[in-house]
Amino acid sequence: MFFPSDLLNKKIQLPNAQEALPGRDRPIPTASRHFVSKRDLKGPYPEGMETAMFGLGCFWGAERMFWQTQGVWVTAVGYAGGITPNPTYPETCTGLTGHAEVVLVVFDPKTVSYAQLLKIFWEAHDPTQGMRQGNDVGTTYRSAIYTFGETQHRAALASREAYEAQLEAAGRGGITTEIAPAPAFYFAEEEHQQYLAKNPYGYCNLKGTGVACAIPQAASQPAVPAE
Numbered sequence: 631m632f633f634p635s636d637l638l639n640k641k642i643q644l645p646n647a648q649e650a651l652p653g654r655d656r657p658i659p660t661a662s663r664h665f666v667s668k669r670d671l672k673g674p675y676p677e678g679m680e681t682a683m684f685g686l687g688c689f690w691g692a693e694r695m696f697w698q699t700q701g702v703w704v705t706a707v708g709y710a711g712g713i714t715p716n717p718t719y720p721e722t723c724t725g726l727t728g729h730a731e732v733v734l735v736v737f738d739p740k741t742v743s744y745a746q747l748l749k750i751f752w753e754a755h756d757p758t759q760g761m762r763q764g765n766d767v768g769t770t771y772r773s774a775i776y777t778f779g780e781t782q783h784r785a786a787l788a789s790r791e792a793y794e795a796q797l798e799a800a801g802r803g804g805i806t807t808e809i810a811p812a813p814a815f816y817f818a819e820e821e822h823q824q825y826l827a828k829n830p831y832g833y834c835n836l837k838g839t840g841v842a843c844a845i846p847q848a849a850s851q852p853a854v855p856a857e
Contacts, residue, residue: 641725641768642761645713651726653714660817665824666697669704672817675736679703682737682747682782683710683812685730685774686755687763690825691834693733695754697824701742706734707823709816710776711808716816722770730774730808734815744782745845748789751775752843754836757793758803764835773805776812783811792846800841 664671675681686692689707697705709717712728722729735747755763757773775790777783786809794805817823826832 643725644728644769645726647713649726650713650728651717651721651724653721653727654716657716657817658718658819661820661823664697664704664706666827667704671704671706671823673736675703676738678738678740679736680739680744681778681812682735682744683732683776683778683815684735684747684751685711685732685772685776685808686751686757686836687731687771687773688766688833688835689731689733689818689822690832691836692731692754693824694826694834695750695836696733696735696747699737699742699747699750701738701740703736703738705736705824707818707825708732708734709770709818710813711774711810715814719819719822723768725769729770729816730772731770731818732774732776732815744785745789748775748786749843749845752789752793753838753841756837756839757805757807758797758839760806764837766835773807775807775809777809778812783809788846789843793841793843796843797839797841800839802839802841 693705693707709722709729710732711730714727717727721727761769761772763771775786777786
């Protein structure tokens with residue numbers, strides 16, 4: 631017998647390889663250029679640019695926040711951290727791909743540092759909620775930092791430790807943010823790229839905790855150039 635709670639349970643628990651959807655061998659169609667900047671979405675990116683990847687709930691509002699940041703060259707939304715290769719948006723929404731909605735951020739470290747991007751990330755959402763952000767419930771909405779290189783990884787860990795102490799001092803819960811080396815990034819469909827530029831009154835559920843994030847010195851190191 632099927633109970634409605636069965637689907638909810640799947641959405642808040644990551645699937646194993648046997649449960650995951652099969653996906654496909656080829657990438658799904660997407661945009662070739664950024665809707666706002668008109669720059670190539672998939673590169674090649676200019677020499678000296680670096681790459682970051684963040685998951686902080688619904689990727690529509692998250693992407694806008696980063697493309698509006700000075701020093702960011704280009705952004706793209708997609709799926710990462712799961713099992714299913716080349717998933718579609720409807721597939722990720724089932725919770726049976728294991729992916730989080732993420733934003734790929736290509737930035738110029740001479741203008742904006744990785745530490746500054748971490749500060750934006752932490753303050754823009756609530757990293758204590760587990761498999762959700764507000765009313766958005768499911769594994770796709772989990773908080774995540776996927777790092778490129780050991781320097782970024784150390785910086786992310788140091789920032790998490792520092793911000794968790796600040797949140798606890800403010801009476802908030804512990805951080806549930808996943809920090810891991812960057813997995814495969816699958817570009818989302820064209821309609822999701824720069825969604826809020828195309829739909830200015832579209833849905834955005836970003837809401838921080840109101841607790842400022844003081845990035846420690848250990849997190850204020852240069853990142854690794856994008857390939």
